Each structure stands twice: as C-alpha cells, then as structure tokens.
Amino acid sequence: MTISKGVLFMLLHEGSLYWPTTMQQKTYTSSSPIEAVYDVAIVGAGMSGVLAAYVLQQQGDHVAIIEQHTPASNSSAANTGLLQYSNDIMLHELAKQIGQDEAVTFYKRCVQAMDELAQIAATLPEHAHFIQRPSICYASKQGDVKKLQQEYDMLRAHDFSCDYWDADTLYDKLRIKKAAALVTYGDAEVNPFYFVRAMLDQILANGAHLFVNTRVTNVHHGPIVHIETTNETFAARHIVYTTGYTQPPTDEIAAADIRRSYAIVTNVVDYSWYEQTLIWETARPYLYMRTTVDGRLVIGGLDERHHLPTSSAAKIKKRAQQLIDEVTALFPHLSITADYMYCASFGESTDNLPVIGQHPTYSNEFYIAGYGGNGTVYSMIGAYEIAALLAGRTTDVTPIIRTKRWNGVRT
Numbered sequence: 001m002t003i004s005k006g007v008l009f010m011l012l013h014e015g016s017l018y019w020p021t022t023m024q025q026k027t028y029t030s031s032s033p034i035e036a037v038y039d040v041a042i043v044g045a046g047m048s049g050v051l052a053a054y055v056l057q058q059q060g061d062h063v064a065i066i067e068q069h070t071p072a073s074n075s076s077a078a079n080t081g082l083l084q085y086s087n088d089i090m091l092h093e094l095a096k097q098i099g100q101d102e103a104v105t106f107y108k109r110c111v112q113a114m115d116e117l118a119q120i121a122a123t124l125p126e127h128a129h130f131i132q133r134p135s136i137c138y139a140s141k142q143g144d145v146k147k148l149q150q151e152y153d154m155l156r157a158h159d160f161s162c163d164y165w166d167a168d169t170l171y172d173k174l175r176i177k178k179a180a181a182l183v184t185y186g187d188a189e190v191n192p193f194y195f196v197r198a199m200l201d202q203i204l205a206n207g208a209h210l211f212v213n214t215r216v217t218n219v220h221h222g223p224i225v226h227i228e229t230t231n232e233t234f235a236a237r238h239i240v241y242t243t244g245y246t247q248p249p250t251d252e253i254a255a256a257d258i259r260r261s262y263a264i265v266t267n268v269v270d271y272s273w274y275e276q277t278l279i280w281e282t283a284r285p286y287l288y289m290r291t292t293v294d295g296r297l298v299i300g301g302l303d304e305r306h307h308l309p310t311s312s313a314a315k316i317k318k319r320a321q322q323l324i325d326e327v328t329a330l331f332p333h334l335s336i337t338a339d340y341m342y343c344a345s346f347g348e349s350t351d352n353l354p355v356i357g358q359h360p361t362y363s364n365e366f367y368i369a370g371y372g373g374n375g376t377v378y379s380m381i382g383a384y385e386i387a388a389l390l391a392g393r394t395t396d397v398t399p400i401i402r403t404k405r406w407n408g409v410r411t
C-alpha cells in the first residue's frame, strides 16, 4: 500500500503532556551522509523503534531509524509508564485462550522483559526514573474476588512473585475499601519519554543513524528493500515497522482495535502511599495510577470507542474531572487537581497479545506492534524477538505473537 506524500499526518494525542516538561528540550537533526545500504531500517522512533535499534546494534547491525516527527513524540510521550509482568488478559484467562503451557511461557517472557528493561535503565542517566514497584490490582466489585483468587492460584502454581490481600489487609496497607487485591512484585515505573531519548543518545553515539521529519511513504520489496520517504530514498537489507498505533505503509498485519483513552498528571500531593505501588483494577476498561519522582500522581482510564483523540479541550477537561472523582472516591483524603491532561489513541489486539514478527510474505520485513496496556514490555519482547528472527532463530514466544494469526488468535 502506498501512502500519499500529501497526506497530513497528526500526532495521536491532544492536550497537555507531562513527560516532555521533565527534560530539557532537544532538537534532533538527521544523520549525514546516508549509508548506501543499511543492515536494518527501522520505521518509527518511539519506544519500540529505539529498543529494537538498541538490541540490533548490540548484534552488530548498522541501523537507520526513520521518524516522521521527532523521537518519542507520539504514543511514547503519552505512555503513563507503568511496567508490569501481568497483562490486560489475566494468566488464567490467557490459558483458556491459547492453552496453559503457552500462556505461562508468554507470562514468563514478560517477567524476563521486566529484567531486560531494568538492565537497560541501569545504563541511562538517572536510570530514566525507572524504579521497581509492586502493583496492586483490586477487585472493582465483589463478584471479581473469585477471579483474583483464581489468578493468584495460577500465578503461584507457576512461581510468579505475587500475594493475595483480603479486604482488611488492603485497607490496612492502602486505605482502599475493596474486597480483595492481587499484588504482583518485580514491576516498575518509568519516565518513558526520558527512557526513549536517553537510549537514543546512546545508540546514536554508537553509530546508528537517525532521520527526523522523514515520513516513509512507500516500500519496494526485494532482497534489498527500497524505502521512499518524504525526503531521501533509503536501501536496507531488512526493514522493521515500529509505527505504534499508525498503520505502516503496508497492509498485511493483524488488525488492531484502536480506541482513545485519557490521562492526567496531578499537582504535587503531600501524600505517599504504600511503597508507591502501581494501582489498577479488575474492571475493563480499568482505572490505573502511579506516582512520579516529583510527587505527582499519574492517573489514566476512561477508554472510548473512537480511534482519534478528541481535540475538544472542554471534553478533555470533563474527562480529567471524572478521573479525579474516581480517584478521590478511592482515596477521600486526597486533594488533587490536574496540572496536565490529555487524550490519546490507544490500541489493543483482538486476542490481547502483541503482534510481533515477520511479514507473512516478505521474509526481510518485520513488525513490532505492542498493542495493549503493557506496550513497553511488548516493545522489549519485540526488540529481542526481531533480533532473533533476523539471526535466523525463533524463540519460545514466536508462535504466540507472530503476525499471521487468524482473527488475532493463533492458528
């Protein structure tokens, strides 16, 4: 599929973002001169593109990253930065969908990705505000308690690090009045914007090339892929599409359900909760929250069935107030206002698993589409997965996340 050079392309968020205010502004320029043929061209300089570039560079590949805007300016700037091994689909539910062995394999791979992210963060300035935190997932309603118990039993049976809290323990620790909660350990918070940009600095210092304000408009398949853009033309032995919630310039990828979601970052609050835990719930869509290193709360939720973010400031303000109301219902003593508020597109796959792997037809073309609330963990899995496939290997999760799946469910 060719995308017209004239098509206006927008960022997938509206409103005021917080993470870009936490760093000094930086202007990126495109590398020069262009290499005749790159080992790998990566389309998109968000979390997925930069993690892929990092891993492929370690494997010895000369990488070009081609970005239509500036690095980390799209969904990775809207990312609220909760990193968890648990997924939107619980382990026991995933086991029903794809079988227990594969569900456990996938969950174990998510735990490993948490370690991989921690190792990368440890090399970055201020660790990009990556801090390990437990997560609690509370029962939104009494009827969800059984679900949490089932999940706890299955996680424990397979040695995942977790706990089950009854209502008293939950109230004791967090002052939340809900019937129960599942606690998972080894999760983390991060400043995703900082993480991507700091990693990019390292990659560029190690010889990767970056092209900004350069939109890929068409791709000619072959042993050498020829890539047309709004600026130069590139040649590469392999191409990796990491275009986030934007359709890449080819049409053979499992469909995503693109919606929109809201998030706020509050004023600095004079309150710290138990171990600054990440908090979410069993309801779908869920309310979720975390703290920041400067004492704010990041709160998100209220997904809607529209794929583009609203540009109505009034609507974003209304949803921001709804998020505040929901959080103050949980924590009545909190006095919060929204210093930043935004709406952003957000993609999920039909089977709650990321779409990562080789193009169904063209063997030197790859995708990392980390659809889902756990997008960063998926980006990390995707980076190592593509590196393995490029080196001619498969992994334990290759059949689970590959691109060719019937209706999003593995065939």
Ligand SMILES: Cc1cc2nc3c(=O)[nH]c(=O)nc-3n(C[C@H](O)[C@H](O)[C@H](O)COP(=O)(O)OP(=O)(O)OC[C@H]3O[C@@H](n4cnc5c(N)ncnc54)[C@H](O)[C@@H]3O)c2cc1C
Binding pocket: 043, 044, 045, 046, 047, 048, 049, 066, 067, 068, 069, 070, 071, 072, 073, 074, 075, 076, 077, 078, 079, 080, 081, 082, 083, 214, 215, 216, 217, 242, 243, 244, 245, 246, 247, 248, 249, 261, 262, 263, 300, 344, 345, 346, 368, 369, 370, 371, 372, 373, 374, 375, 376, 377, 379
């Ligand atoms: C409100 C919100 C909250 C979220 N919270 C979390 C969270 O707490 N934890 C978590 O893990 N994940 C979260 N996510 C998901 C996370 O943001 C995504 O998984 C992540 O941003 C995906 O990174 P990416 O690199 O794939 O996409 P992006 O960051 O969108 O990067 C894709 C890049 O590709 C570029 N591009 C697209 N098409 C082209 C083209 N034709 N030519 C050149 N460049 C192109 C885009 O400009 C963009 O920069 C959240 C998402 C949203 C919207």
